[in-house]
Amino acid sequence: MRTSNKQAIDSMVIFADQSSRLLSKLWRDQPLILVFLRHLG
Amino acid sequence: MAQLRLKHTQLEQAGGRVVLVGMGTPEESAAFVKKLALPFPLISDPERRLYQAYDLRMVSSLELFAPSLVVKAVTAMARGYTIGMPIGNIRQLPGVFIIDTYGGIVFSHIAKDAADHPDTEAILAVLNTLR
Numbered sequence: 001m002r003t004s005n006k007q008a009i010d011s012m013v014i015f016a017d018q019s020s021r022l023l024s025k026l027w028r029d030q031p032l033i034l035v036f037l038r039h040l041g
Numbered sequence: 042m043a044q045l046r047l048k049h050t051q052l053e054q055a056g057g058r059v060v061l062v063g064m065g066t067p068e069e070s071a072a073f074v075k076k077l078a079l080p081f082p083l084i085s086d087p088e089r090r091l092y093q094a095y096d097l098r099m100v101s102s103l104e105l106f107a108p109s110l111v112v113k114a115v116t117a118m119a120r121g122y123t124i125g126m127p128i129g130n131i132r133q134l135p136g137v138f139i140i141d142t143y144g145g146i147v148f149s150h151i152a153k154d155a156a157d158h159p160d161t162e163a164i165l166a167v168l169n170t171l172r
Contacts, residue, residue, distance in 0.1 A: 014067055016065075
């Protein structure tokens with residue numbers, strides 16, 4: 001069941017292992033907790 | 042990050058998938074994942090396109106070194122948290138979003154300052170409503 005009217009922005013993303021995929025592929029199967037870090041370090 | 046690691050199993054058991062976003066290049070990101078033995082995938086966003094798409098704030102230099110934040114940083118270090126050499130724009134603030142399987146944003150935490158992090162219990166509570 002849809003629980004929000006605010007749609008997440010989809011985008012092609014690149015991972016640390018150099019693989020790439022659409023962000024939407026990550027939330028299609030299970031809820032995604034997207035954590036934006038302040039910096040790496 | 043430390044809280045996320047501690048609650049990793051609980052977050053997964055609640056059905057969530059944690060994915061990090063950082064400002065390093067893929068090479069820098071891979072080194073970071075390896076150094077910290079992170080159990081989460083890390084998106085490489087050196088141009089901060091995703092940060093901007095999700096409307097995450099940047100702070101001024103004045104805000105960055107506000108006395109209240111310096112106190113929080115010192116307190117965190119006293120508790121054993123370390124601050125390494127940062128990779129990325131140090132004025133960028135963090136944030137956390139929970140996106141349901143329909144692509145809806147059901148939780149958002151856009152940090153007001155560098156020490157503003159959501160409670161992982163709040164994240165778990167939201168995940169439990171999605172089950």
